[in-house]
Amino acid sequence: MKGIKNSILLCILCLIFSGVNGQIISGNVVNEHNEPMIASGVSLLRATDSFLVKILPADTRGNFLFDNIKEGTYYVTVVASGFRKYKTDIFTVKDSITLPVITLVQYAKELAAVEVRSTKPIIEVKADRMIFNVSSSINATGSNALELLGKSPGVRVDNSSLSVNGKNGVIVYIDGRPTNLSGNDLAAVLTGIPSANIEAIEVITNPSSKYPAAGNAGIINIRLKKSQSLGLNGSTSVTASFAHTPKYDFSGNFNYRNKFYNLFGNYGYQYGDNRTLSHFFRQVSGNTFDQRATYIRTSDNHNYKGGADFFLSKRSTLGVLINGSALSGPFKTTSSTDIYRTPGVVDSFLNSANNQTKRLRRVNYNINYQYKDTVGRSLNIDADYNTFRNNMNSAQNNEYKMDPDSILGINNIRTIALTDIDIRSVKVDYEQKALAGKLGIGAYYNDVSTENDFKVFDRSNTYEKLDSSMTSNFAYKEKIYAGYISYSRAINKVSFQLGLRAEATSALGSLTTLDAGAYRSLDTSYLNFFPGASLSYKLNNYSTWGLSYSRRIDRPGYEDLNPFVNILDELTLSKGNTFLKPQYTDNFQLSYNYKRYTAMLGYSRIKDFFTQVLDTVDGNKSVQTVKNIPYQYVLNFTTTAQFDVTKWWGVYCYLDINNSTYKGNLNNSYLDINVTRFLIYSENSFDLSHGWSAQLSGYYNGPAATGTTRWKEIWTVDAGLQKKVFDNNGTVRLSVTDIFNTLRPGGLIDFGGTYLRSDFRSESRRLKISFSYRFGKKSVKQARTRTTSADTESKRLKEK
Secondary structure, three states, rough: OHHHHHHHHHEEEEEEHHHOOOOOEEEEEEEOOOOOOOOOOOOOEOOOOOOEEEEEOOOOOOOOEEEEOOOOOOOOEEEEEEOOOOOOOOEEEEOOOEEOOOOOOOOOOOOOOOOOHHOOOOOOOOOOOOOOOOOOOOOOOEEEHHHHHHHHEEEEEOEEEEEEEEEOOOOEEEEEEEEEOOOOHHHHHHHHHEHEEEEEEEEEEOOOOOOOOOOEEEEEEEEOOOOOOOEEEEEEEEEEEEEOEEEEEEEEEEEEEOEEEEEEEEEEEEEEEEEEEEEEEEOOOOEEEEEEEEEEEEEEEEEEEEEEEEEEOOEEEEEEEEEEEEHHHHHEEEEEEEEEEEOOOOEEEEEEEEEEOOOOEEEEOOOOOEEEEOOEEEEEEEEEEEEEEEEEEEEEEEEEEEEOOOOEEEEEEEEEEEEEEEEEEEEEEEEEOOHHHEEEEEEEEEEEEEEEEEEEEEEOOOOOOOOOOOOEEEEEEEEEEEEEEEEEEEEEEEEEEEEEEEEEEEEEEEEEEEEEEEEEEEEEEEEEEEEEEEEEEEEEOOEEEEEEEEEEEEEOOOOOOOOOEEEEOEEEEEEOOOOOOEEEEEEEEEEEEEEEEEEEEEEEEEEEEEEEEEEEEOEEEEEEEEEEEEEEEEEEEEEEEEEEEOOEEEEEEEEEEEEEEEEEOOOOEEEEEEEEEEEEEEEEEEEOOOOEEEEEEEEEEEOOOOEEEEEEEEEEEEEEEEEOOOOOOOOEEEEOOOOOOHHHHHHHHEEOOEEEEEEEOOOEEEEEEEEEEEOOOOOOOOOOOOOOOOOHHHHOOOOO
């Protein structure tokens, strides 16, 4: 009897032990665009008799996890509305396992119906990114990419500079490929992309080690539209905008797909004048300069993309791609400056006129190979060649006057600036299952070569004379070698990722002037390691906590290194800084997600922060350049909420509270600035009957600071109306941006003996009307979205 009791007790203990130490089956469900399939139904079935063991929905990341699973043979099925049912192969469970990523494929017929009736939310919040679905926004009609970035939550655009959550160093991608531009040059390319060509803008604030280490504020990826169909389909759009001057843009895209290959492409064109008014009030060395200027830029912009994917097998795809932009058109500036030697008494006037022509060409060539099998192995190889050509010719007249009829002096000059940049890069990424998780390794190589010629001619006399003191050549070469390793795994409710990236950089720059001859201005090399880690804890199917850390680098933009002098007028100049150092950032982030609500607390420490600085030369000339501030500290809190007031009224809200501190020696003075900024953004969507819909959006961006510049508050309200026509294939949109005409940024610099107050006013209030039409089939797959080898260079060129 005692033996029987002991046997029963032993059996009970074994059952308890087996229950506690049961195995775990985990996985991830995505669609064909690699987006998580939230709430898809995942079932675990016993292979021997198809008995349903467990069923649960995928979470907000598309993840699922079955725990306390006995040893045996099983299979998994996944179902979601509008998608084909997925069934895995039979697998054996002896230890905890992670299944290969499950990709659901949409039904062609069902997707066509869904595409007519449903619309993506304007703002989507995901675990690692925030997505602004431009194609769903009525108020985005007639805008360009730069304007839309200024309306994206957490993004600020100040004088062509981008920042996210109070941090600069933003890497910009277009369709996962680098623009290789920054500052003025980047602004020019972005203004050349009409909103009709943009599907969405993704803001990724904490990239993993798989991404290049560049970009302390993270990554902005602009996804252009791609038709989603078997067979032939596409769309076309035309928009007219009316403000001080009219503006027009046209765009179109197509996609053709069969079982052997996929062809795709798009084209966009913009034309129109854009006027900006500025007011600069500057005091230095007892003198006062009060300048008012008018800028008129004529946009004559083309951007394009074309490519093909060849399906070598079910697992292998070879792709080729070309994308680029061509920008031209005159840029005219007229300014008048009142000069005060004695307070309240005008001593003289400076009238300037600058007529500039620019021809800019940017082309990216890419070849890509992708392999992906059913057991979790994947290989991506990218090779890129980028070219950037900028030809600028400027004629400037400067007149000093005592009064309208008395000329004190004339100084007329002409400048020619030629910039050639070539970038060659290759990257390889490999992933496979390992150690009950996923192991990734990769390598990257980038080779940059730039050549810059700058000539200045004196036109004050009847003939032009070359100014040898201002004429120069700047050459710069840079190579980056990088490699990374990453590991991720899910254990019960906990998932984590660890990564380490190493990057070695060598750079050589030389400046040659006609007067001083040749001398080497830059010769440096450095090796850096960039660790990254993230931890996620799933409380339940609705709530998740996250914790992450990453270290990042921002190398100086090529234009910021270029020491050439850019002349606005005789008293207002700008130039680069050959000795600018890279800036390094340590990012910490704590996040919480609950259903459609999110909260994030972040802290960043930036060493050698890039900032625009105003210097004074020759006693009265203002020179803007870029220098390093020893430290910037950023503490920010963001929260988002999405909810439905009624069945036809949806609301998205975003709040960002940001505290920035700048400390260290700058221009022989000690800088200690602390500013707290508030940003509130709201988007209201109204789904009206009979194909009508409307949107009302607005934001308030409180006072902020970037280095030595303090920015005043700005706010704006937009509204739009939309009607579906022609059996829902056509769309008519009418919108008004900046209804109250309040989008007037301004800044203040009061540091190091220089006082500068600036105000700007552009054509922000616009009436826009557009018509778009879709043709062809409306189903299934699209061209692959690829991240190419040139990603680290995303922001370092400058297009304007």
